[in-house]
Amino acid sequence: MKTRRHFLASATAFAGAIPLAFAKGDGWVEIGRDLKFWDGAPHLWRMEKGILIGETHASQPLKHHSYLIWRGGILRDFELQLEFRAPTKHNNSGVQYRSRDLGDHQVAGYQCNIHPRIPGSTAVLEEMKNGRGGHLAEIGQRVKLGDNDQRTTIGKTNDPKIINASLKKQDWNSLTIRAQGNHLQHWLNRHLAIDAIDKDSKKAPTCGLLALQLHSGQPMKIEFRRIRLKQLN
DSSP: OOOOOHHHHHHOOSSSOGGGGGGTTTEEOOOOSOOTTEEEEETTEEEEEEEEEEEEOOTSSSOOEEEEEEEEEEESSEEEEEEOOOOSOOOOEEEEEEEEEEEEEEEEEEEEEEEETSTTTTTTTTEEEESOOEEEEEEEEEEEEEEEEEEEEEEEOOHHHHHTTTSSSOOOEEEEEEEEEEEEEEETTTTTEEEEEEOOTTTTOOOOOEEEEEOSSSSSSEEEEEEEEEEEE
């Protein structure tokens, strides 16, 4: 795996958003074919046959969550598509977005949770270390978030049972995240899982980093592939 120094040196040319020269005619950028522009602890993340793998071991337990951070740009409005597989018993992970860097491969911001072992936990909207705890939107919910941690359910996206039934615990699943303005949406296996409007005037992040999570605690393994990114507007 490339060293942290290499990651950071590669990222110096990308102070803002993804250069248009990297985008295809339809605007999509492949960002998961190799580890270029990804910054993570070398003993935790690797690439094998086009699959990005994060893995922890009992001999080196994590004291806190550790993230693989994409240093290719600061994202504002975007759509992200990827596939994930969680082959082990303990597999709590997630996709961070519009996040800020806390150092030591830790971030704070929105998270699309990945936790196949617990029904109803994959594709929920969470927030890490940003002042609002718990699930901001549950599977099947349309919600409006406001000041003072106000959370109002305003409708449904799909039947939660149908969304959860689509989740494959030992095989590949598709995940789509779309963030445009204060409108956030997650799809799990093509089912719209959550639809949220975040109107919190103090805590709603409008831009930030993209990152993939390795959870602290029990040894775990998470795999990602076919990671594609498209800027909106």
